[in-house]
Amino acid sequence: MKQEDLEKLLYSMSLEEKINQLSQLTGSLYLEGAELTGPLKEQGITEKEMQLAGSVIGTFGAETVKKLQERYMEKQPHHIPLLFMMDVINGFKTVFPIPLGQGATFEPELSEECARAAAKEAAASGVHVTFAPMADLVRDARWGRVMESTGEDTYLNSCFAKSMVKGFQGEDLGKKDSVAACVKHFAAYGAPEGGREYNNVELSEHTLREYYLPAYQAGIKAGAALVMTSFNTLNGIPSTGNKWLMRDVLRKEMGFDGVLISDWAAVDELIRHGYCENAEEAAICSLEAGVDIDMVAGIYAKRLEKLVTEGKVSEKLIDESVLRVLQLKNNLGLFENPYKGADEKEEKKWCLCEEHRELAKKAAEKSFVLLKNEEQILPLDTKKKIAFIGPYTDSQKILGAWSFIGDSEDAVSIKKAAEEVFGSEKVTYSKGSLLLGDKVHMEGFGRSFSESAGKEEQERMLEDALEKAKKADIVVMTLGEGFLQSGEAASRADIRIPKIQRKLFKKVWKVNKNIVVVLFTGRPLDIRKISEKAKAVLCVWMPGTEGGHDVVDVLRGVSSPEGKLPMSFPYNTGQVPVHYNEYSTGRPSNGNDERFCSRYLDIPNEPLYPFGYGLNYTRFSVSPIQLTYGDERGQIKVKVNVKNEGDRAGTEVVQLYLQDVAASMVRPVRELKAFQKVTLLPGQSTEVDFEIGEKDLRFFDEQGRYISEPGKFKVYVGFDSRTENKAEFILLPEEKLIG
Structure with a gap:
């Protein structure tokens, strides 16, 4: 559709219709049917709002999307197609390493390939927009969402943001296998006070511009179709209502002319922040800041029409936002083909196809970081007796917190991969302990994790592990945090591996000193005690669908580790935030014992393993x-x-x-x-x-x-x-x- 035709469409729309183009609802509401019963009624969502909402979040599947699109367009007055959005972070059905792991590859071109593969799967399943890449600079490992970033360095993050945008969007956003990228979270979401999720951010404008803004800018320069506001306040002003940040910096300085969408219910959170007194003020504040789409808060849909009639909001502002939304739909080719890439045959062809699984294997292999390799214990001498011990030995929950579209049942465990290549006469397996502890229950992203075992059962697991460790020449211990211990709303004050695993490690070490640790994690961890005793430590992040194959191949030397840390591993939690590119100080410690200098009395200044660090199997x-x-x-x-x-x-x-x-x-x-x-x-x-x-x-x-x-x-x-x-x-x- 030509620009003049889009403008004609805009001016033919009623005010109510235009306002609802700026409203996003959850796709599950449409799946429940048209009658306003149960949750629909409780949320106060009217049938009219469902008929007019411009986009939905969280719905996928070619058959489902096509049915919903057809049903929606029949009732939409101008037959404007619906936008389907969701979080496609490090893969769709085929899951690649978490973004922090991808950062460890130091190979942005590889992440572009991964994003392209994810786009093919997502587009065939009916998705139009992904909320990725996350370009937030991260320096504090206590913050759970470091796993969704590519690390602590401005330049490295910029390279990856650019490549991921190009991968998702391809050469032409209108092609059936492309999805629109959304750079998030604008701005400085990765620097919350105390590493605590949703917390305030205090940064000087100099630090903001010098270190935090460049990666967003790189994604925008690469052509990102959308940008998402961040939840945090920045120096006391919530981003979703920050006119200077969104209008002056994002729009004018960076030249972003695409769609600006709030994060989940962030417009409503302006009230909880105490920045706005009520929903009317929140609607005015967000719209004036330039927020085009209100994600699931329902404030635009329920408040803007009244505010326009009262003269408190200019309809011109609404028109500007609506036109941007229509342009996005047009750029995606939805006016010509409302179903775009949604195709059951293509969905079956691309999702978890052999080509994508091979790419997942390649990406994971390149992301592994060898932190220690004393006595060259790696690669493993396969002639020796090897015991795989730990809760990740036979676990398929290795996809990461944001990989909720992927199915852990499709992932390859270490045990499964090892059984394919090792003879059973020399290799044994034991869980050894629970992952997190008895009667632990965690929830997030529509998934949950529970485990429970009585005292006797736990003792049997430990005894089995110790017996196998005694008989082995080498013990490979598969340890780490759980997949729901990192990601959104997963801030942690203590970033060591769970206590129950630390106990298992100590017990095994007492009977066999030849330990290789395979570390699963979504963030840098405090592993000093483990690193002191283990002869080798291989960080494999949350490696994705093909993780087990890659771990086994690297351990036995079929392939070599080549990853480098995109984020420093602290000496202990008390150091964080810690990063390599710190400012010079007037009293540097220079490694001496002088008291009146910038140093800790009880630990070194330097991280345990610094940014850019990673060993090889050669020199x-x-x-x-x-x-x-x-x-x-x-x-x-x-x-x-x-x-x-x-x-x-x-x-x-x-x-x-x-x-x-x-x-x-x-x-x-x-x-x-x-x-x-x-x-x-x-x-x-x-x-x-x-x-x-x-x-x-x-x-x-x-x-x-x-x-x-x-x-x-x-x-x-x-x-x-x-x-x-x-x-x-x-x-x-x-x-x-x-x-």
């Missing part, structure tokens, strides 16, 4: 940095030679960091600016080249200008954020770079 070396100055574009070329010094092939991530030595504002000790992955055979070496330009040296100054300043800079190139392989250069006043 890599990096040469001193060579700098070449002053090409015709004013770039500096940075060159190193990387060599595989080991006896097996491997992949390494070569990382480049910069430090601005002295500036008009204190700068971080270092910042990631580029990275490259290299795969080398034993003894093989390769040259790795980077370029640095004046734009790479810019920052926001005190006046809010994005500038570079003349002076000395240090460049670091190595294999994690602690590398001391460095060189120096100078930026002259005329923006020339010299040695």
Whole structure:
């Protein structure tokens, strides 16, 4: 449909019809039938509001979506199609590693492939919009939703946000296998005070612009069709009602012209925040801030018409929002084909197809981070007796909190994968303990987790594990937090693995010191005590559908770990938030025992495992940095030679960091600016080249200008954020770079 036709459609609509285009309802309401009984009646939703609502959330399935769309359009006065939205985060039916795990791959192009595969499955199942990617910068592992981010670094997050948007949307949003991406949560949702969900965020405007906004901007530049407001207040103002944030920063500065949608009932939460006195004020505040769609709160639908007639809200504002919603529907091709990609045959073809399962296997394998490998215990010597012990040994609940569309029954457990390749005469399996503890019940995302075992049963599990550990040469312990212990509404003050598993680990260690820990998690954990005793630790995150196959393949050396930490693992919980790119301080500790410096008395300043860290099954070396100055574009070329010094092939991530030595504002000790992955055979070496330009040296100054300043800079190139392989250069006043 042409733009002029969209505008004609807009002006032919009644005020009631326009307002309801800005209302989103839950799809389950439509599945319950047209009669207003039970929950429908209790929520006060009228049949008219259901007939006119512009979008629904949480409904999928080709057959279901087509039926609902047909029924809806028959009653919609202008036969405007309904939008179907839902959270497709790290896969649809085929589940890929959680986003934090994908960040560990340092391979945004791979995440683009995963998003493309997820889009094919979701689109065939009738989904038009996904609420992804989450571009929130995260530094506090207590916050449960770190699992949905790609980590603590601004540059890395920006790369992944861009790639995920491109993957979901494809080359043409109107094609049947594309879904619209929604960058979330605008803004700074990842920095809640105390790591507590839905809490206030206190950030200076400088910190907001320098570190938190760039990843959102990257997703918007990549063409994201939607942006979602965040639940939090930012310096005392709820994002959903923050006109400066949404109108000035998002719309004017970032140039976003797509649909802005609230998070779940966030318009109503303006009242609970104490920012608005009642629903009328909340409606006015949100609309004036530029929020186009009210997600499930029902405030727009029930309040805006009266506010317009009373002259408290301009109908022009409503028209602007409605036009954006109509343009989204038009860009998706819904006016020509209201069912878009919904197709039962395509759904069956793509969902959990072999191609997507292979991609899930590839992605998980690349996401694993080898944190420790003492005595080269990994890869496993398959001639030895191996005991797999722990609650994740035969568990299929390895998809992650947000993977509620996927079915854990489709996931491959470690035991199943191991039985395919190991002989039963040398490998044994034991659960050893419960995952979380006796009579524990957790709920979230329409799913629940319960477990219970009497004292005698738990003792039998432990005895079985200890007996098998005694007879084994090597024990592989499968430990970690539960899938509902991370994700939304899963903030934790104590980020160790559950107590019952810590007890199991101690007991096993007493009878067999040759322990390899396979760690399942949705966040960085405090694993210091485990890391001290285990000979190897392999972090596998929540790996997705093919997780078991990947774990077994990496353990036995069929493939090698190549992941790098996208978020620092703390020495203990008391350090968080902890991140590598901290500011310089006037009294650095420098590792000494001086009292009057910036340090803890009882623990180190440094995290247990820093950003960018990850071991291989081989050894890599990096040469001193060579700098070449002053090409015709004013770039500096940075060159190193990387060599595989080991006896097996491997992949390494070569990382480049910069430090601005002295500036008009204190700068971080270092910042990631580029990275490259290299795969080398034993003894093989390769040259790795980077370029640095004046734009790479810019920052926001005190006046809010994005500038570079003349002076000395240090460049670091190595294999994690602690590398001391460095060189120096100078930026002259005329923006020339010299040695």
